[in-house]
Amino acid sequence: MKSRGFRGGIHPYDGKSLSKDGMIHDCLPSGDLVYPLAMHIGKSSVPVVAKGDRVLAGQKIAEAEGFVSVPVHASVSGEVKAIERRNTAVGTRVMSIVVSNDHQFEEMLPSPPDASVLDSKEEILKVIQNAGIIGMGGAGFPTHVKLSPKNPDKIEYIIANCAECEPYITSDYRCMLEMPGKIVGGMQILLKLFDHAKGVFAIEDNKKDCAEALNNLIKDESRMKTFVMKTKYPQGAERMTIYAVTGRAINSDMLPADAGVIVDNAETLIAVYEAVMEGRPLTKRVITVSGDSVAQPGNYRVPIGMNHIELLEAAGGCPKEPSRFLSGGPMMGFAMYTIDTPVTKTTSAFLCFDKIYVGAKKPDPCISCGRCVSVCPENLVPSRLARFAERGASEEFIHWNGMECCECGCCSYICPAQRQLKQTISTMRQIILSDRRNQKKAAKGGEKQ
Amino acid sequence: MSKRFLISASPHLHDKSSTSKIMAEVLIALMPATIFGILNFGRNALVLVIAVTAACMATEYLYQYFRHRPITIRDNSAAVTGLLLALNLSPDVPWWMGVLGGVFAIFIVKQLFGGIGQNIMNPALGGRCFLLISFAGTMTSFSYDGMSGATPLALIKNGQIAQTNLIDMMTGRIPGTIGETSVIALLAGAAFLLVLGVIDFKIPVMYLGTFVLFLGFFSGHGFDWYYIASELCGGGLMLGAWFMATDYTTSPITPNGQLIYGAILGILTGLFRIFGSSAEGVSYAIIFSNLLVPLIERATVPKAFGRGGERAWAK
Numbered sequence: 001m002k003s004r005g006f007r008g009g010i011h012p013y014d015g016k017s018l019s020k021d022g023m024i025h026d027c028l029p030s031g032d033l034v035y036p037l038a039m040h041i042g043k044s045s046v047p048v049v050a051k052g053d054r055v056l057a058g059q060k061i062a063e064a065e066g067f068v069s070v071p072v073h074a075s076v077s078g079e080v081k082a083i084e085r086r087n088t089a090v091g092t093r094v095m096s097i098v099v100s101n102d103h104q105f106e107e108m109l110p111s112p113p114d115a116s117v118l119d120s121k122e123e124i125l126k127v128i129q130n131a132g133i134i135g136m137g138g139a140g141f142p143t144h145v146k147l148s149p150k151n152p153d154k155i156e157y158i159i160a161n162c163a164e165c166e167p168y169i170t171s172d173y174r175c176m177l178e179m180p181g182k183i184v185g186g187m188q189i190l191l192k193l194f195d196h197a198k199g200v201f202a203i204e205d206n207k208k209d210c211a212e213a214l215n216n217l218i219k220d221e222s223r224m225k226t227f228v229m230k231t232k233y234p235q236g237a238e239r240m241t242i243y244a245v246t247g248r249a250i251n252s253d254m255l256p257a258d259a260g261v262i263v264d265n266a267e268t269l270i271a272v273y274e275a276v277m278e279g280r281p282l283t284k285r286v287i288t289v290s291g292d293s294v295a296q297p298g299n300y301r302v303p304i305g306m307n308h309i310e311l312l313e314a315a316g317g318c319p320k321e322p323s324r325f326l327s328g329g330p331m332m333g334f335a336m337y338t339i340d341t342p343v344t345k346t347t348s349a350f351l352c353f354d355k356i357y358v359g360a361k362k363p364d365p366c367i368s369c370g371r372c373v374s375v376c377p378e379n380l381v382p383s384r385l386a387r388f389a390e391r392g393a394s395e396e397f398i399h400w401n402g403m404e405c406c407e408c409g410c411c412s413y414i415c416p417a418q419r420q421l422k423q424t425i426s427t428m429r430q431i432i433l434s435d436r437r438n439q440k441k442a443a444k445g446g447e448k449q
Numbered sequence: 450m451s452k453r454f455l456i457s458a459s460p461h462l463h464d465k466s467s468t469s470k471i472m473a474e475v476l477i478a479l480m481p482a483t484i485f486g487i488l489n490f491g492r493n494a495l496v497l498v499i500a501v502t503a504a505c506m507a508t509e510y511l512y513q514y515f516r517h518r519p520i521t522i523r524d525n526s527a528a529v530t531g532l533l534l535a536l537n538l539s540p541d542v543p544w545w546m547g548v549l550g551g552v553f554a555i556f557i558v559k560q561l562f563g564g565i566g567q568n569i570m571n572p573a574l575g576g577r578c579f580l581l582i583s584f585a586g587t588m589t590s591f592s593y594d595g596m597s598g599a600t601p602l603a604l605i606k607n608g609q610i611a612q613t614n615l616i617d618m619m620t621g622r623i624p625g626t627i628g629e630t631s632v633i634a635l636l637a638g639a640a641f642l643l644v645l646g647v648i649d650f651k652i653p654v655m656y657l658g659t660f661v662l663f664l665g666f667f668s669g670h671g672f673d674w675y676y677i678a679s680e681l682c683g684g685g686l687m688l689g690a691w692f693m694a695t696d697y698t699t700s701p702i703t704p705n706g707q708l709i710y711g712a713i714l715g716i717l718t719g720l721f722r723i724f725g726s727s728a729e730g731v732s733y734a735i736i737f738s739n740l741l742v743p744l745i746e747r748a749t750v751p752k753a754f755g756r757g758g759e760r761a762w763a764k
Binding site: 007243254322325333335336338365366369370371373381400413414417422 | 458
């Protein structure tokens with residue numbers, strides 16, 4: 001099938017060769033493990049253990065609070081040391097359960113759910129929620145919520161997002177090569193939830209070997225296929241992937257389900273498979289450790305809650321101290337002010353750079369060159385949006401479709417004046433979104449009175 | 450880990466392009482026309498190119514120095530303005546007049562409006578039109594090979610089209626301003642900018658296309674190919690269409706707006722050339738259209754992806 005593409009996008013240096021060739025290494029943590037109670041979007045989980053309790057690996061230590069929430073499981077055995085606020089990689093401080101590792105790695109034996117689970121859609125969703133599974137591509141939206149659209153019969157495509165368009169990250173690539181069976185298995189389970197859906201593995205054309213590995217496994221699967229997309233950033237952005245596969249374009253007011261589509265990241269499918277078929281909750285994930293100053297760049301299977309400092313040691317440390325640490329990819333990831341933070345379910349990469357100069361230079365004035373317009377996948381005019389944002393002109397910002405921004409960062413990447421367009425625009429978006437929420441709240445409050 | 454880390458908002462990668470690099474590329478693209486102009490017109494052309502460029506850079510430096518603003522002459526934009534203005538002057542213009550135009554272009558048109566990216570009209574053309582109004586005689590007398598002669602456009606205007614030579618207009622061996630005469634040198638520079646992606650086809654092609662249509666319908670010559678080719682190659686049209694109408698700051702940023710802008714340029718140039726008192730019309734057409742840019746942009750906000758904006762681009 002010929003791949004369609006969205007307009008715009010960029011081709012940054014992808015740095016994937018640093019980490020793509022080695023097998024995934026397993027990491028054993030030595031110090032304390034920290035489990036933030038808000039790794040996902042939605043209500044924070046509620047601890048079900050107390051200080052001093054002994055927990056086993058795989059044991060539930062916090063319970064979901066309502067539907068849009070998931071539980072948290074311990075990834076090692078040890079004693080609950082504290083429940084307190086801790087720093088996270090993205091720069092917040094959130095309530096976390098701290099477990100001191102006893103180095104026994106005693107596991108709570110997984111009890112595979114019996115086969116009858118697969119007969120009931122509700123049961124499958126319950127197992128997925130109970131395993132603490134959230135979107136592992138970075139957003140962290142609870143997977144069972146995504147899998148419960150209003151109208152399940154209208155879902156025509158389950159897309160496994162295997163694009164991995166962020167530079168440097170190769171964790172999905174390694175997973176597809178090393179565990180294609182689990183990805184396909186995860187897809188089989190999701191297809192049981194949606195009778196009219198087809199399963200599509202959407203892969204960029206720089207990962208043809210992965211497409212081949214998956215193709216070998218799905219030869220006899222009439223409801224599954226692979227789909228090869230052009231390699232460019234942000235091909236893996238949800239709206240762009242959906243457009244490439246289905247030709248349907250969704251805007252910021254729509255959910256993928258409105259276009260008959262559900263998108264899940266490749267590693268999320270592995271988690272679904274392990275939860276439903278093996279009874280294992282989500283306690284580990286694959287993380288790319290890379291960048292220009294890491295001794296052994298590669299992919300590591302890391303227990304959730306492990307400290308980034310330990311992860312860096314596992315990758316051989318940094319021969320030269322880097323100037324910048326990133327959680328996530330270089331296009332959308334966060335710069336960390338301390339690496340004494342835990343790995344969470346949404347940490348896809350840990351990158352250490354010395355030679356990155358972005359942000360070091362003062363931006364020049366905009367000369368309206370229009371490069372941001374030509375790269376914007378959402379067909380916006382970032383230069384003008386940033387100007388409206390700087391003035392706080394929210395009406396004009398909305399008129400020029402500012403709320404459609406997907407924050408991919410192409411505009412900032414390309415800007416010759418090195419203006420922080422994405423940051424300016426996303427700040428304005430946050431302000432407008434919070435204003436709208438407040439107005440809604442005020443309106444509701446008014447009704448009550 | 451005692452060292453402090455750098456924090457900045459994502460993205461953490463950058464394309465390594467810069468304003469000064471873009472402006473340098475424009476300067477390189479203007480070199481064929483500049484070198485040809487100097488060889489063609491002789492010493493005073495060289496003096497003007499150097500004097501006007503230096504005047505523009507010096508004006509920018511002094512303005513920023515005395516107003517305690519960051520000095521921006523390293524972004525090369527003042528040099529581009531100076532070179533473009535020089536290329537738009539008759540080789541007979543005395544150096545001090547060129548310098549006066551350069552000071553006006555940078556001080557009045559560019560810096561008083563807020564500097565790079567803020568000017569509402571093309572500074573080089575602003576400077577040229579200032580000189581055209583102030584020194585109409587000198588600015589519109591063009592000598593060539595020691596003789597004062599009419600430009601091909603003036604000949605056409607007088608109904609003496611038979612006396613023009615299209616080959617000479619292509620190579621540039623005709624009277625005119627320093628940089629406008631050689632169509633071949635200008636197109637070579639334009640091709641360089643197109644390949645690098647510094648400029649885009651939309652504005653110049655729409656401009657020239659609309660202009661040709663306008664001539665065909667309203668000039669009274671119909672679609673006579675020799676007449677149309679002479680109008681295209683004569684005067685400042687090629688320099689204007691490829692190097693001045695494409696100026697980033699003073700042209701619309703929206704794709705549809707660029708098409709409309711190009712069409713307005715074509716119509717105005719046709720109007721001024723055919724119905725105006727002068728044979729020329731490009732400079733006034735461009736600075737007039739510059740003033741319409743904010744209106745054009747407001748009317749051509751592109752549709753967003755998922756709101757109808759994706760189809761126009763799908764392959």
